[in-house]
Amino acid sequence: MDEILHWLTQPxxxxxxxxxxxxxxxxxVVCPVLGTYVVLRGMAxxxxxxxxxxxxxxxxxxxxxxxxxAGALLVGVLAALAIGALGRRSEIKQDAIIGVVFAGAFxxxxxxxxMQRSYAVDLAHILFGDLLGVxxxxxxxxxxxxxxxxxxxxALYKEFLVISFDPVLATTLRLPVSLLQNILLxxxxxxxxxxxxxxxxxxxxxxxxxxxxxxxxxxxxLPSMMLLSAGIGSFSAVLGLYLSFxxxxxxxxxxxxxxxxxxxxxxxxxxxxxxxxxxxxxRRG
Amino acid sequence: xxxxLTRPASHDISAxxxxxxxxxxxxDSTVVLRDITFSLPAGQLVAVVGxxxxxxxxxxxxxxxxxxxxxxxxxxxxxxxxxxVCIAYVPQRSQVDWSFxxxxxxxxxxxxxxxxxxxxxxxxxxxxxVRHALERVGIYDLSNQQIGELSGGQQQRVFxxxxxxxxxxxxxxxxxxxxxxxxxxxxxxxxxxxxxxxxVAIMVAMHDLNLAAERFDQVMLLNRRLIDFGLPHEVFTRSxxxxxxxxxxxxxxxxEGMLIADTCCEGGEDHL
Numbered sequence: 001m002d003e004i005l006h007w008l009t010q011p012x013x014x015x016x017x018x019x020x021x022x023x024x025x026x027x028x029v030v031c032p033v034l035g036t037y038v039v040l041r042g043m044a045x046x047x048x049x050x051x052x053x054x055x056x057x058x059x060x061x062x063x064x065x066x067x068x069x070a071g072a073l074l075v076g077v078l079a080a081l082a083i084g085a086l087g088r089r090s091e092i093k094q095d096a097i098i099g100v101v102f103a104g105a106f107x108x109x110x111x112x113x114x115m116q117r118s119y120a121v122d123l124a125h126i127l128f129g130d131l132l133g134v135x136x137x138x139x140x141x142x143x144x145x146x147x148x149x150x151x152x153x154x155a156l157y158k159e160f161l162v163i164s165f166d167p168v169l170a171t172t173l174r175l176p177v178s179l180l181q182n183i184l185l186x187x188x189x190x191x192x193x194x195x196x197x198x199x200x201x202x203x204x205x206x207x208x209x210x211x212x213x214x215x216x217x218x219x220x221x222l223p224s225m226m227l228l229s230a231g232i233g234s235f236s237a238v239l240g241l242y243l244s245f246x247x248x249x250x251x252x253x254x255x256x257x258x259x260x261x262x263x264x265x266x267x268x269x270x271x272x273x274x275x276x277x278x279x280x281x282x283r284r285g
Numbered sequence: 286x287x288x289x290l291t292r293p294a295s296h297d298i299s300a301x302x303x304x305x306x307x308x309x310x311x312x313d314s315t316v317v318l319r320d321i322t323f324s325l326p327a328g329q330l331v332a333v334v335g336x337x338x339x340x341x342x343x344x345x346x347x348x349x350x351x352x353x354x355x356x357x358x359x360x361x362x363x364x365x366x367x368x369x370v371c372i373a374y375v376p377q378r379s380q381v382d383w384s385f386x387x388x389x390x391x392x393x394x395x396x397x398x399x400x401x402x403x404x405x406x407x408x409x410x411x412x413x414x415v416r417h418a419l420e421r422v423g424i425y426d427l428s429n430q431q432i433g434e435l436s437g438g439q440q441q442r443v444f445x446x447x448x449x450x451x452x453x454x455x456x457x458x459x460x461x462x463x464x465x466x467x468x469x470x471x472x473x474x475x476x477x478x479x480x481x482x483x484x485v486a487i488m489v490a491m492h493d494l495n496l497a498a499e500r501f502d503q504v505m506l507l508n509r510r511l512i513d514f515g516l517p518h519e520v521f522t523r524s525x526x527x528x529x530x531x532x533x534x535x536x537x538x539x540x541e542g543m544l545i546a547d548t549c550c551e552g553g554e555d556h557l
Contacts, residue, residue: 159403175398
């Protein structure tokens, strides 16, 4: 018994582990909650693209000596709004435009980093996260932005629900549909900025999509889907952090791997939408 | 933040629920609707019939203020449709994401979110309205089901209940009867007849010409342009039907009780 307790508390004798735990919990809750809309609205590619587009913002903030999150937030929000505007009026399909901007911005970011001396180390941190390097200031910023996102999702719950489920109804009810869509894009950019420190640019998509997809397999209502995906996200964050401490894997990938295993289990075993359920139903008749 | 919502247009009671004058619309270079002119009085149940691609859905979307016509005038109770919140447009069942994690009563509540207002949550009175709407269409016992678990007829009634909860005064139903069995169709007609008594203007896009002739006050025969609009026996003449459908309609010749069958289109997709 004591050994288990020791095993559980041991990592937290280090201050950086405590900060890392808080950071991963914030990301583990906020990302999956907004991720439910990413999954339901089919915005996964957009989310991944936004995460990569933010890279030059982070690098420029680093070069200018600004807080990294400030640069990321600025570029992320601008990119989100630009994509929203481009998608509404364009000759080219939206996903192609996103692809062009995504790849170009990412290349710019990597090019800027490659001009620095400590290139390899910093790039790895930005790409795959540096949960154990989170400072107190970072933590407060993450908490503040996370609270803002959760508050907005709560306050505009029924409006986001209707533009996701039935945009035509939203139009006939004369709701400000494009404004609401833009708010959702800005929230997405904020959430990505919060997560970059934890899991990095390359793995943010998993935080957005994996717990929410798992919850989608199980839930029949949006509120339960949000709660469940936040539960899965925070559980994975904590377990992933323990794994990284004891097995010595990088923390970001560890969290994402835990989420992926939970998804595969749900995909196989979930009632109604799972593979096993489907097999039983077809066999019975 | 309240200004984000424009104030709904007031109703000019002397004006007809729906009025169109010379309305035309093209997609790219294809003419979808040409020079549509009609006026619909209150409390009428109108069937809109025509072959696939006749522009029925487009017509509804223009009336609902979702699409803007290139030319012509659309008025709902004397004002442009874009200002109204009293128009309910129920799309074809194929247009709905039935696997969305949402229950029956939540879909019906969506009809009221404009009345509830931004940032607010539904009050007890709102839930009472939802309950009443579900009772009227006879699916209150399904309130907490996920919408994908219902039959086609029940799904259609969910959206009818949504229009009731919205307190809509113009109701546009896009092929609500397609693929439904007789009892489900009857349940929908029962609600539509009640709404009609309350003075609601109702337009229903459909393919079954016999049903249109039997159950509706007026029929509108559409094929890109308005071929005829009026009482069923006046509109469903041999020449008008041939004009609308070309060779795709069977007409039993001569005398009373002409049997007509639209041979194309039943159950087909109609996105124009």
